[in-house]
Amino acid sequence: MLYFDHSASTPPHEDVIRTMAEVMAQHYANPASIHRSGSEASKLMKRARELMGELFQVGSEEWVFTSGGTESNNLAIKGAAFAYRSRGNHLITTQIEHASVYEAFRQLEQLGYRVTYLPVDSHGLVSVDDLKAAICDETILVSIMHVNNEVGSVQPLAEIGDVLKQYPRTLFHVDGVQSIGKLPIRLKEWHIDLFSGSAHKLRGPKGNGWLYVREGITLDPLFAGGGQEGGLRSGTPNLPGIVASVKAARLAMAEQTVRRERMGRLRSLLIQSISNIPELKIINGGLDAHRDDNIAPHIVHVCYPGMKPEVIVHLLEKHGIIVSTKSACSSKEDRPSRVLLAMGTGHEAAKSGIRISLGDEHTENDIRLLSQRLAMVVKKLKPLEGRG
Amino acid sequence: MDYEMIMLRFGEFTIKGRNRMRFEKRLKDQVLRVLKPYPAALITQSFGRIYIELNGEPYHPIAQRLQDIFGIVSLSPVKRTVPDLEAIREAALDVMKGYDDTPRTFKASVRRVWKEFPHGSQEMNHLVGGHVLRRYPQLRVDVRHPEIELRVEIQQEAAYVFSEVVPTAGGFPYGTNGKAMLLLSGGIDSPVAGWHAMRKGLEVEAVHFYSFPFTSEQARDKVIELARRLSYYSGGTLRLHLVPFTDIQTSFVSSKQDPLMITLMRRAMLRITEKLAEQAGASAIVTGESLGQVASQTLASMNVIGRVVELPLLRPLVMMDKQEIINTAEKIGTFATSILPFEDCCTLFVPKSPSTNPNLRVVEKVESFIPQLDELLAKAIEETEVMELNAETDLSGETAGRDEWF
Numbered sequence: 001m002l003y004f005d006h007s008a009s010t011p012p013h014e015d016v017i018r019t020m021a022e023v024m025a026q027h028y029a030n031p032a033s034i035h036r037s038g039s040e041a042s043k044l045m046k047r048a049r050e051l052m053g054e055l056f057q058v059g060s061e062e063w064v065f066t067s068g069g070t071e072s073n074n075l076a077i078k079g080a081a082f083a084y085r086s087r088g089n090h091l092i093t094t095q096i097e098h099a100s101v102y103e104a105f106r107q108l109e110q111l112g113y114r115v116t117y118l119p120v121d122s123h124g125l126v127s128v129d130d131l132k133a134a135i136c137d138e139t140i141l142v143s144i145m146h147v148n149n150e151v152g153s154v155q156p157l158a159e160i161g162d163v164l165k166q167y168p169r170t171l172f173h174v175d176g177v178q179s180i181g182k183l184p185i186r187l188k189e190w191h192i193d194l195f196s197g198s199a200h201k202l203r204g205p206k207g208n209g210w211l212y213v214r215e216g217i218t219l220d221p222l223f224a225g226g227g228q229e230g231g232l233r234s235g236t237p238n239l240p241g242i243v244a245s246v247k248a249a250r251l252a253m254a255e256q257t258v259r260r261e262r263m264g265r266l267r268s269l270l271i272q273s274i275s276n277i278p279e280l281k282i283i284n285g286g287l288d289a290h291r292d293d294n295i296a297p298h299i300v301h302v303c304y305p306g307m308k309p310e311v312i313v314h315l316l317e318k319h320g321i322i323v324s325t326k327s328a329c330s331s332k333e334d335r336p337s338r339v340l341l342a343m344g345t346g347h348e349a350a351k352s353g354i355r356i357s358l359g360d361e362h363t364e365n366d367i368r369l370l371s372q373r374l375a376m377v378v379k380k381l382k383p384l385e386g387r388g
Numbered sequence: 389m390d391y392e393m394i395m396l397r398f399g400e401f402t403i404k405g406r407n408r409m410r411f412e413k414r415l416k417d418q419v420l421r422v423l424k425p426y427p428a429a430l431i432t433q434s435f436g437r438i439y440i441e442l443n444g445e446p447y448h449p450i451a452q453r454l455q456d457i458f459g460i461v462s463l464s465p466v467k468r469t470v471p472d473l474e475a476i477r478e479a480a481l482d483v484m485k486g487y488d489d490t491p492r493t494f495k496a497s498v499r500r501v502w503k504e505f506p507h508g509s510q511e512m513n514h515l516v517g518g519h520v521l522r523r524y525p526q527l528r529v530d531v532r533h534p535e536i537e538l539r540v541e542i543q544q545e546a547a548y549v550f551s552e553v554v555p556t557a558g559g560f561p562y563g564t565n566g567k568a569m570l571l572l573s574g575g576i577d578s579p580v581a582g583w584h585a586m587r588k589g590l591e592v593e594a595v596h597f598y599s600f601p602f603t604s605e606q607a608r609d610k611v612i613e614l615a616r617r618l619s620y621y622s623g624g625t626l627r628l629h630l631v632p633f634t635d636i637q638t639s640f641v642s643s644k645q646d647p648l649m650i651t652l653m654r655r656a657m658l659r660i661t662e663k664l665a666e667q668a669g670a671s672a673i674v675t676g677e678s679l680g681q682v683a684s685q686t687l688a689s690m691n692v693i694g695r696v697v698e699l700p701l702l703r704p705l706v707m708m709d710k711q712e713i714i715n716t717a718e719k720i721g722t723f724a725t726s727i728l729p730f731e732d733c734c735t736l737f738v739p740k741s742p743s744t745n746p747n748l749r750v751v752e753k754v755e756s757f758i759p760q761l762d763e764l765l766a767k768a769i770e771e772t773e774v775m776e777l778n779a780e781t782d783l784s785g786e787t788a789g790r791d792e793w794f
Binding site for chain 2: 039047246247
């Protein structure tokens, strides 16, 4: 079986599994307890936080451990919106955010906040001018994802940060779930105030995520309780997961440059080898992860207009290839992709997206195999076009 | 921006004649130690200055570390270029790129050391300053009190361009003014006192008293962490003496002299510390006392407590306000650890109304009635545990230190 669904979740690294198991077995004490075992557990937490600080060149106390990307995004967005309501009532995000951002903003709209959803161009990129036009005195939060999970577009965070620098009362949140370990991340340089990440997207455990909260920012916590994580995230911390998640982050970030290069090459190869399948429309196929800064190296999105994407996924799986339909989190619904619609692909294409996402284990051979099988599947399905 | 060099300026010791060589050598060693992880960086020394050639090593982490090295008063990131007008102008613009668009006053100061250079210093001021002004119209010239002074030094082998002057820790190079013992509690004050002492060139060994099981392991760890933080400022290692104090404290409790409890404890601590100082070859004791802060820090208390030893007692914080001390604690990175909620032995057995005006003779009398006090003190010294700490010391404990988990 060849697994090409790394943007949904990744196979955990064997060292991550070992760390998780060992810490789980040996450090079951509650880090908040004052006995020796508790304090050892708490030291592990501290070390984990220090490493996160080092990895991202920020303060260790600026990291909050969460249960994953969804919680990080919710805590950042709602936590900031609630805490800074007295500053203003306006929020800005984009039309192509992950559901955990998008739906959080929908909830805030229900609560009376005004939300601007920035449009994107045909590559899935927001325009800095649109942002400038949308921002006003009332804007308390701008939330823009780093790498889009469906089409791999990379938003111009440095430029956006430069704009937002001039609005010290507006917070800048970035959903970095798809970018950690794939692209360089410069929290300070880009003036980012809040940054979400998730461990299982980079060969870490599920149920673990991180939220960077710049020093000086207060958030309203989502959970009431014992006041763990500086009061931002009550609940006994998932220590084995936290240690393992930091290990995964360290491994992923240590090889980021090499990975970007390698995956970028595989991505080009894949695009080149499926570009001659006329039925398939490759989204962002014209962007090259080596040449262009606005595309991630690990995501290829193709549409087969007129064909239900599930059919392709099922048939490919029968031939030993695992891919997914749009983003895994929403792929069970039979609705066109909000992201593709925003990019103006049209309704038909937006209903037929397939996402291929790359991992560390893939070789050029795997890519060739994938494109052969894909061609074969398309050929097989061709007579059924429009019926699915 | 990439800088090629860092210029370090020496502190107050440059005025001292005979000791200068020793101080400079010590400082150079300290700088070399900072540069150890950056093998390509090289240093050269000239009168009152050290130059670091980065050779591609990163400016920021090195500069950050150097800011905490005692004996350096300021540093500047320097751009180096060829001694040629156009190249110098280019470098000047590069340096000015570091500032934002806020209107500021400005001046160019050029020193032509290499006299063959075709333009004189005055002329160069205009040639470089004018070039910068054309590019950055928000700047206004003010030759008397400029906010930005762009400096250029033209030597035969290269021209050096810089403007930023980063103030650094100052003081004397660590260990150039002798050695002292530091009474280190888990509180806010004593680490700050230690830092001040170190900044004045004192080599420091820390002494901590703990009263297990009345104080927790975490309280002890907290002190180790504080000592480790101080070791960072030493540029090397710092020795920490952990003295078991429970038996002595209990013997004081049984003397039923509650109001004198703290006086007795502090005197015992000083006596032990003086003995440790003798062993360590230290000639002073540094404490974090600040006049009037608590009962044991009234003038009368200090007098009675201090009389028990002959070594000079240095109290760097004695005239400081609490807020000043807190500010320094935050600046030197000990505050967050100090306020962790673990009791140290001084907060234990604290009487409801401690004496603020103890009588020396009464105190000495009480001490004389405590059975085997000298033996208890000797035993505590014997059981003292010594740790050598440095900034890299792993404090995460035996199992928690399993860094391969990360």
